[in-house]
Amino acid sequence: MNSAVRVTVPASTANLGSGFDALGMALAMHDVLEVEVADDGLLIEVAGEGVGQVPADSSHLVVRAVRAAFDACGFDAPGLRLRCHNKIPHARGLGSSAAAVVAGVAAGYALAGHKLDDSDLRDEALNLAAEFEGHADNAAASFYGGAVIAWHDGAKHRAVRVEPHPDLAPIAFVPEVTSSTGTTRGLLPERVPHRDAAFAAGRAALAVHAIGTRPDLLLDASADRLHQEYRRPAWPESMRLVDALREAGIAAAISGAGPTVLALPTGAGALPEDLPLTGFTAHRLPVDLDGVRAEPLGAGGPGTG
Numbered sequence: 001m002n003s004a005v006r007v008t009v010p011a012s013t014a015n016l017g018s019g020f021d022a023l024g025m026a027l028a029m030h031d032v033l034e035v036e037v038a039d040d041g042l043l044i045e046v047a048g049e050g051v052g053q054v055p056a057d058s059s060h061l062v063v064r065a066v067r068a069a070f071d072a073c074g075f076d077a078p079g080l081r082l083r084c085h086n087k088i089p090h091a092r093g094l095g096s097s098a099a100a101v102v103a104g105v106a107a108g109y110a111l112a113g114h115k116l117d118d119s120d121l122r123d124e125a126l127n128l129a130a131e132f133e134g135h136a137d138n139a140a141a142s143f144y145g146g147a148v149i150a151w152h153d154g155a156k157h158r159a160v161r162v163e164p165h166p167d168l169a170p171i172a173f174v175p176e177v178t179s180s181t182g183t184t185r186g187l188l189p190e191r192v193p194h195r196d197a198a199f200a201a202g203r204a205a206l207a208v209h210a211i212g213t214r215p216d217l218l219l220d221a222s223a224d225r226l227h228q229e230y231r232r233p234a235w236p237e238s239m240r241l242v243d244a245l246r247e248a249g250i251a252a253a254i255s256g257a258g259p260t261v262l263a264l265p266t267g268a269g270a271l272p273e274d275l276p277l278t279g280f281t282a283h284r285l286p287v288d289l290d291g292v293r294a295e296p297l298g299a300g301g302p303g304t305g
């Protein structure tokens, strides 16, 4: 059993256009957390994203996830110390909440003495993390790395990994403004036309092939009919950028529930000069291939690394 662990967890981009709640990909932007079992109390330190905004008590997302993992393992700890070094921006569509939960679950299993290289245990931990979100696309990407297909089998959340083509060169255009996933999920209709569902099934199936084998098909594969137009009023500037990129022949979609825009060009070529980029910061983020990692910390615990 470890009494302290360091967890590194990647950001993720969900949907990839056509794969609403089903497709995801891990991106090389990481939060790093140190979690230590203590004799009593709860101490939370946050650096980077979320300082002064996330709670400093037991309602903190990572703490809730650590505790949920302890419960799943039949383990308990009297107190906890948590130090978060956050890089993933919050409420921008880069899976910060899923990353926090995945990191907490991975820390909880590691502190309880379980290695997540056992595939059954990893699947159980993924299900636990995905239950926090209600959809497994982001959580699975942060867990497994690479690209993922996520689904719910009626009893639990499941996911498989797809090896991304090495030519994929994702760019995340991150705006200053935020958008809550919960709020924009509220903009989605109960029903969609059958022709849109059929369109989505074809494009999402194509997306799996495009991501792994034929990135040149990503423009068609990333076309969405299930969520972006319904959510357009929440982030019109992001949709304007998606439209401009797609008109220029570059595969693009809203990342997760926005407002970040994901472009999936192949290679590191120059972008068109007339894109409506005001208010966005472009980050070239390679695909993260490792997923979440937990390593034991020395006897000194958090702060010694």
Ligand SMILES: Nc1ncnc2c1ncn2[C@@H]1O[C@H](COP(=O)(O)OP(=O)(O)O)[C@@H](O)[C@H]1O
Residues within 6 Å of the ligand: 031, 050, 054, 060, 061, 062, 084, 086, 089, 090, 091, 092, 093, 094, 095, 096, 097, 098, 100, 179, 180, 181, 182, 256, 257
């Ligand atoms: N590292 C973190 N630590 C604590 N809370 C977090 C962390 N990351 C995200 N959250 C919580 O999740 C919210 C963002 O979740 P959400 O709207 O789903 O956006 P995102 O696309 O970033 O996941 C934040 O406002 C915060 O309350």
Ligand SMILES: N[C@@H](CCOP(=O)(O)O)C(=O)O
Residues within 6 Å of the ligand: 012, 014, 015, 020, 021, 022, 092, 093, 094, 095, 096, 097, 135, 137, 138, 181, 185, 227, 255, 256, 257, 258
């Ligand atoms: N499939 C979800 C993805 C939400 O991703 P996030 O990074 O915005 O939390 C959705 O589209 O609601």
